[in-house]
Amino acid sequence: MSTGGYREIDADDYRVLHPRPAYLVVARKPDGGLNVMAAAWVMPVSEEPPMVVLSLDSESYTSELLSENGELTINVVGEEHLEMVWGAGSVSGRSVDKWSKLGLKPLPSKVIGVPGVKGAYGVLECVVKEKKSVGECVLFICEVKAARVREDLYTRYGWDLRKARILLHCGRRAFTVPGKLLVAGGKRG
Amino acid sequence: MSTGGYREIDADDYRVLHPRPAYLVVARKPDGGLNVMAAAWVMPVSEEPPMVVLSLDSESYTSELLSENGELTINVVGEEHLEMVWGAGSVSGRSVDKWSKLGLKPLPSKVIGVPGVKGAYGVLECVVKEKKSVGECVLFICEVKAARVREDLYTRYGWDLRKARILLHCGRRAFTVPGKLLVAGGKRG
Numbered sequence: 001m002s003t004g005g006y007r008e009i010d011a012d013d014y015r016v017l018h019p020r021p022a023y024l025v026v027a028r029k030p031d032g033g034l035n036v037m038a039a040a041w042v043m044p045v046s047e048e049p050p051m052v053v054l055s056l057d058s059e060s061y062t063s064e065l066l067s068e069n070g071e072l073t074i075n076v077v078g079e080e081h082l083e084m085v086w087g088a089g090s091v092s093g094r095s096v097d098k099w100s101k102l103g104l105k106p107l108p109s110k111v112i113g114v115p116g117v118k119g120a121y122g123v124l125e126c127v128v129k130e131k132k133s134v135g136e137c138v139l140f141i142c143e144v145k146a147a148r149v150r151e152d153l154y155t156r157y158g159w160d161l162r163k164a165r166i167l168l169h170c171g172r173r174a175f176t177v178p179g180k181l182l183v184a185g186g187k188r189g
Numbered sequence: 190m191s192t193g194g195y196r197e198i199d200a201d202d203y204r205v206l207h208p209r210p211a212y213l214v215v216a217r218k219p220d221g222g223l224n225v226m227a228a229a230w231v232m233p234v235s236e237e238p239p240m241v242v243l244s245l246d247s248e249s250y251t252s253e254l255l256s257e258n259g260e261l262t263i264n265v266v267g268e269e270h271l272e273m274v275w276g277a278g279s280v281s282g283r284s285v286d287k288w289s290k291l292g293l294k295p296l297p298s299k300v301i302g303v304p305g306v307k308g309a310y311g312v313l314e315c316v317v318k319e320k321k322s323v324g325e326c327v328l329f330i331c332e333v334k335a336a337r338v339r340e341d342l343y344t345r346y347g348w349d350l351r352k353a354r355i356l357l358h359c360g361r362r363a364f365t366v367p368g369k370l371l372v373a374g375g376k377r378g
Contacts, residue, residue, distance in 0.1 A: 005339070005340040005341065006296070006312070006337040006338065006339055006340060007337065007338060007340045007343075008299070008335065008336065008337050009336050009337065009338055009343070010239075010336065011238075011239040011313075011333040011334060011335055011336050012236040012237065012238075012239035012333070013336060014233035014236065014239070015347035015348070016265060016311045016313065016336055016338060016343075016347075016348075017210065017231070017232060017233050017241065017263075017265070017313075018210075018347065018348070019210075019348075019350075019355065019357075019367055020209050020210060020232065021206065021207075021208075021209060041232050041233060041234060042206070042232075043206060043209065043230050043231075043232045043242075043244070044203035044206050044230060044244075045230060045242075045244035045323050045324070045326055045328060046244065046323045046324025046325055046326040047201040047203065047324065047325060048201065048324050048325045049200075049201075049324055050199075050200040050201035050203070050324075051323050051324050052206065053234075053242065053244070053323075053328070055232070055233070055234035055235065055242075074206075076205060076206070079371065082371055082373050083373060083374075085373070086373035086374050090374075107195070110197070122205045123195070124200075124205065124206075132321065134234050134235045134240050134242075134330060135234070135235025135236065135237050135238055135239075135240050136235055136236065136237045137234055137235040139234060139242070141323060144200040144201070145200060146197065146200055147197065147198050147199065147200050147202060147205055148195040148196065148197050148198065149195065149196060149198055149205060150194070150195055151194040151195060151196045152194065154196075154198070154205075157359075157360060157361075157363065158204035158205075158207065158359055158360040158363070159204070159205075159207075159208075159359065161208075161359070161365055166208065167371075168208075168357075168367065170346075170347055170348065170350070170367075170370075171346060171347040172346075173372050173373045173374050174346065174347070174370060174371070174372060174373075175370075175371040175372070175373060176350055176367040176368060176369065176370055176371060177367070177368050177369065177371065178208055178357065178359075178365040178366070178367070178368055179365060179366050179367055179368030179369075180365065180366065180368075181359075181363060181364075181365055182268065182271055182356075182363070182364040182365060182366065183362050183363060183364070184271050184272060184274070184275035184362045184363075184364060185272075185275050185279075185362050
């Protein structure tokens with residue numbers, strides 16, 4: 001195995017920063033219905049207050065919905081939700097009622113008016129605080145108002161990776177899940 | 190196994206959005222030396238132009254350095270770099286010359302004046318375009334000027350997960366790596 005050789009790739013080949021978690025993002029439609037999309041460009045950005053950022057294509061339906069009604073849930077999902085994520089990510093909610101088509105059930109939220117997805121590993125209830133255009137996308141800077149996790153999957157150390165098969169997106173149709181646990185510094189912390 | 194029960198967690202428990210890739214971020218010090226830190230709050234945010242966002246504690250040394258010299262490399266690393274990442278992430282470069290202490294070797298960049306880390310799986314050469322405060326952190330919105338990958342680890346489909354053991358951070362000392370490959374939609378894309 002060569003470890004010396006590098007080759008240049010296109011600067012816009014974002015897969016180099018994958019795999020990363022793929023989430024289901026739920027937003028409210030103007031008619032009161034719900035839309036769901038798949039998103040991997042989502043991350044925590046601060047703790048005080050708890051904030052997350054989502055980068056969405058500025059022409060996406062969810063981007064349009066969030067600009068009207070700034071409430072959303074971010075749903076952490078697992079291997080068993082693979083086809084649901086693919087279904088949510090490969091068609092636009094402008095043409096299809098994905099929520100119904102995918103057979104999703106709402107998990108009522110505690111603080112906001114948009115529900116989570118029943119069965120998701122974890123649900124963050126978020127409110128958009130600010131938007132910022134970057135290239136063809138929009139950063140939605142959101143405050144996390146409440147968070148819930150499946151009690152069978154989350155411990156005081158975070159996700160129990162023996163049970164929580166967090167879905168990670170590689171590129172196009174390819175996904176993966178976490179493998180073995182590694183502990184740095186020579187001991188469990 | 191119960192799948193019905195949820196419990197509330199603190200809204201600032203960011204581990205719910207982990208595991209996600211842990212990177213080595215290299216920046217230039219005023220004395221010409223190099224500093225390295227570990228960061229997991231990094232993601233692509235657009236393709237046209239190729240942009241990434243890093244969220245760093247506003248009081249971190251790297252945050253200070255990037256505010257002075259806006260060039261950095263983002264280095265994708267793997268399981269074999271676990272202790273390097275832990276070493277880079279658990280002390281401040283204000284008190285220790287981490288670059289020397291960790292025995293890092295520079296991989297000269299093509300476009301910017303800050304090198305990558307030799308042996309890293311992939312290196313993105315970035316320039317800070319804008320900063321934005323969010324909570325206790327600062328978002329560094331960067332353009333990707335060039336990207337390289339180890340030719341033994343990257344295919345036309347992205348990372349070869351049989352060989353590229355991309356390091357993912359769970360929380361504190363806990364890390365993981367990608368496990369099996371999953372393909373959505375019933376066939377390879």
